Amino acid sequence: MMKVKTGVRAYAHGRLTPAAVAGLAGLMVAPAALADDAPHEVRGVEVEGHFAAEPASPKFTADLVNTPRSVTVIPETVIDQTAATSLQDILRNSPGITFGAGEGGQPLADRPFIRGQSSGNNVFVDGVRDTGGQVRDVFNLEQVEVIKGPDSAYNGRGSGGGSINLTTKQPKLVDATSATVRVGTDSYVRATADANYVLGATSAVRLNLMGSQGDVPKRDAVDFDTWGAAVAAAMGLGTDSRLSVSYYHLTRNDMPDYGVPLSRKLPGVTPTETGVLDVPRESFYGLTARDFQETRADIATLTGEHDINDAMTFRGVFRYAKTVNDYVVTNPGDGGSAQLVDGQWWMKRGTKSRYNPATTTAAVADIYGRFRTGAVTHDYDVGLELSRELNENASYTVTTIAGSPCPAGFSNPGTGDCTLVYAPNPSDPWEGTLTRNPLSSTRTRTAAVYFFDTLSFGERWMLNLGVRHDQYEVEGRNASSTGEITVSDADWSFTNYQAGLVFKPTPSSSVYVSYGTASTPPTISGGDQNGSSVGGNGVEVLDPEETTSIEAGVKWAFFGERLTTSAAIFQLKRENAQIQIEPGVYAQAGETEVKGLELGVSGQVTPKWSAFGGYTYMDSELVKGAYNNVNVGDPLANTPEHSFSLFSTYALTDAFSLGGGAYYVSDSFGGNQGGAGGGSNGVYAPEYWRFDAFASYQINERLSLQLNVQNVTDEDYIARTNGVHHADYGPARQAILTLNAKF
Numbered sequence: 001m002m003k004v005k006t007g008v009r010a011y012a013h014g015r016l017t018p019a020a021v022a023g024l025a026g027l028m029v030a031p032a033a034l035a036d037d038a039p040h041e042v043r044g045v046e047v048e049g050h051f052a053a054e055p056a057s058p059k060f061t062a063d064l065v066n067t068p069r070s071v072t073v074i075p076e077t078v079i080d081q082t083a084a085t086s087l088q089d090i091l092r093n094s095p096g097i098t099f100g101a102g103e104g105g106q107p108l109a110d111r112p113f114i115r116g117q118s119s120g121n122n123v124f125v126d127g128v129r130d131t132g133g134q135v136r137d138v139f140n141l142e143q144v145e146v147i148k149g150p151d152s153a154y155n156g157r158g159s160g161g162g163s164i165n166l167t168t169k170q171p172k173l174v175d176a177t178s179a180t181v182r183v184g185t186d187s188y189v190r191a192t193a194d195a196n197y198v199l200g201a202t203s204a205v206r207l208n209l210m211g212s213q214g215d216v217p218k219r220d221a222v223d224f225d226t227w228g229a230a231v232a233a234a235m236g237l238g239t240d241s242r243l244s245v246s247y248y249h250l251t252r253n254d255m256p257d258y259g260v261p262l263s264r265k266l267p268g269v270t271p272t273e274t275g276v277l278d279v280p281r282e283s284f285y286g287l288t289a290r291d292f293q294e295t296r297a298d299i300a301t302l303t304g305e306h307d308i309n310d311a312m313t314f315r316g317v318f319r320y321a322k323t324v325n326d327y328v329v330t331n332p333g334d335g336g337s338a339q340l341v342d343g344q345w346w347m348k349r350g351t352k353s354r355y356n357p358a359t360t361t362a363a364v365a366d367i368y369g370r371f372r373t374g375a376v377t378h379d380y381d382v383g384l385e386l387s388r389e390l391n392e393n394a395s396y397t398v399t400t401i402a403g404s405p406c407p408a409g410f411s412n413p414g415t416g417d418c419t420l421v422y423a424p425n426p427s428d429p430w431e432g433t434l435t436r437n438p439l440s441s442t443r444t445r446t447a448a449v450y451f452f453d454t455l456s457f458g459e460r461w462m463l464n465l466g467v468r469h470d471q472y473e474v475e476g477r478n479a480s481s482t483g484e485i486t487v488s489d490a491d492w493s494f495t496n497y498q499a500g501l502v503f504k505p506t507p508s509s510s511v512y513v514s515y516g517t518a519s520t521p522p523t524i525s526g527g528d529q530n531g532s533s534v535g536g537n538g539v540e541v542l543d544p545e546e547t548t549s550i551e552a553g554v555k556w557a558f559f560g561e562r563l564t565t566s567a568a569i570f571q572l573k574r575e576n577a578q579i580q581i582e583p584g585v586y587a588q589a590g591e592t593e594v595k596g597l598e599l600g601v602s603g604q605v606t607p608k609w610s611a612f613g614g615y616t617y618m619d620s621e622l623v624k625g626a627y628n629n630v631n632v633g634d635p636l637a638n639t640p641e642h643s644f645s646l647f648s649t650y651a652l653t654d655a656f657s658l659g660g661g662a663y664y665v666s667d668s669f670g671g672n673q674g675g676a677g678g679g680s681n682g683v684y685a686p687e688y689w690r691f692d693a694f695a696s697y698q699i700n701e702r703l704s705l706q707l708n709v710q711n712v713t714d715e716d717y718i719a720r721t722n723g724v725h726h727a728d729y730g731p732a733r734q735a736i737l738t739l740n741a742k743f
Contacts, residue, residue: 178195225253293329465498
């Protein structure tokens with residue numbers, strides 16, 4: 001019988017062996033089986049301790065406790081217990097991450113900010129970059145991995161703040177079928193199914209389905225409906241050669257929401273301290289007869305692995321993905337000035353639009369394993385990445401038929417163009433046309449090689465090294481309304497490094513110091529997932545912006561490795577952004593800096609009490625900006641000084657559990673932060689606390705009930721603002737009841 005210690009990686013060559021993977025498959029679908037310290041035997045594998053969530057990528061050549069950087073793994077249990085359905089729901093549990101609002105050149109899509117850097121371009125699915133602006137769902141996720149700090153050694157070009165990897169559900173060697181049905185206030189309905197079938201001794205197939213619809217609490221005009229399906233088949237599980245193929249589809253239809261206007265965009269109306277117009281959160285300025293957002297995603301993946309020998313495994317991944325983000329949305333603060341007519345303030349609605357298909361073809365190959373040179377053990381990974389991405393973009397020309405004119409003073413009024421500032425009507429009639437403009441495109445080609453090695457010098461000292469070299473090429477084709485096409489191209493070569501020294505006071509703890517770098521080409525320096533014109537100022541091809549970070553921390557596991565904790569201090573510096581240093585003179589001299597502290601906790605405090613969350617302190621500053629930039633010295637956009645999250649549950653009995661979440665975010669300034677260019681820090685989202693409640697009851701072995709009450713106190717808070725056009729309210733209180741069934 002083979003023994004596998006979970007929480008400490010079971011190695012044959014630096015990774016879980018195929019036999020261990022096969023044996024642990026049952027545990028993956030039933031983590032409650034690990035509630036005590038007694039050994040457990042599953043399919044001939046005796047398991048001691050507790051299964052600890054680990055990143056799935058072979059680029060991580062050490063367990064998390066021995067990885068010298070801040071990495072948070074949000075497991076499926078937390079995703080399910082918090083009733084999360086979106087990336088924003090999940091990442092609320094990882095402090096130090098905020099979300100930016102879409103506007104202008106930024107898409108209306110997932111826009112996470114990590115350590116003060118816009119990181120929408122840094123989202124990955126199973127280790128492959130997930131391009132294009134998207135609104136993602138989580139029905140097919142096993143876990144979410146967040147790497148904080150410059151990680152271009154891991155993932156190539158990026159913003160420098162970090163990256164997010166979504167690990168999808170894969171076939172296991174155990175028959176298991178489950179389903180959930182959720183109903184809630186605000187017309188919320190959601191159903192999911194997860195079926196895993198063993199087809200033979202080494203083959204299995206897994207099917208996940210999802211359908212959902214509802215309204216956003218206290219913003220009744222904002223509704224959504226979505227459905228998704230994912231199927232994966234695998235053969236050779238538990239053998240030396242493994243092959244899997246998967247396909248994922250998501251369709252989502254939303255009434256897009258650009259929140260409420262800023263008082264500064266409506267001269268004459270009463271200004272506010274925060275810069276956000278003083279209106280109830282129910283105020284919706286869009287037009288339900290016109291506005292729309294449609295998101296579609298199709299991802300096909302082929303993965304093969306072969307154990308060459310005890311010291312070497314080959315892994316290859318081929319991915320073809322296509323996404324579409326298509327919308328016309330009312331921008332309430334961009335239609336022109338307000339007018340006072342007969343004692344009432346009127347405003348003209350502005351619009352933002354985008355049609356953005358994105359296609360990615362990528363191939364990634366890794367050889368990883370373990371070998372020894374004298375007294376030193378090496379856990380290594382060497383890899384090659386090739387990718388081709390096509391991001392196409394077009395806007396819509398929105399033409400409104402004349403009629404029901406705005407009050408005097410507004411230009412070119414049409415039906416539905418105007419509304420009352422303090423009493424907008426989303427049901428205003430609208431007649432007109434939406435004409436899609438010619439497509440512009442950005443084609444990118446990446447060729448990269450990388451190498452990682454964790455050198456173990458006995459039981460106390462480890463040295464973690466990584467290097468990656470990228471050849472990154474971009475070709476832009478900008479189409480005009482006249483049909484004229486302008487072509488521009490550029491290419492960059494950049495090399496990034498990481499190095500970390502680890503000291504282990506005990507087998508379940510580590511103290512570390514690390515250094516890492518990142519490169520941000522000018523085509524993504526503004527944080528846009530969809531690229532931009534080549535050549536930062538239209539003439540000169542700029543060098544990539546450079547981010548460096550130094551971090552020191554400690555990780556410690558307690559109570560038989562049931563509970564993991566971490567603490568880290570860091571300093572992140574981003575340089576080389578283009579700024580105007582005097583009238584008409586530009587130089588790549590922009591600089592931002594973020595210094596901070598991060599604390600984390602995950603696991604079981606006792607066999608009945610679980611906790612997941614942490615605290616982040618960030619002191620951010622625009623150090624060098626344009627010579628006439630009033631924001632120099634200000635905090636960075638979307639970078640709150642304090643953020644805290646804790647989701648915790650306690651089993652009162654074997655069947656009944658209670659818990660909830662507490663989330664705090666301090667004042668968060670808005671602005672169009674691109675490169676080192678700060679925002680408009682006269683506008684900010686005020687600090688807020690949000691509390692969620694959780695209860696679950698196990699009816700029998702197959703059925704359980706779960707109740708979530710989100711925003712229990714019905715806190716009225718601004719979730720984000722871009723500081724230029726609008727601010728977005730967070731959802732009001734919502735109750736959701738879930739029936740979980742296992743078959």
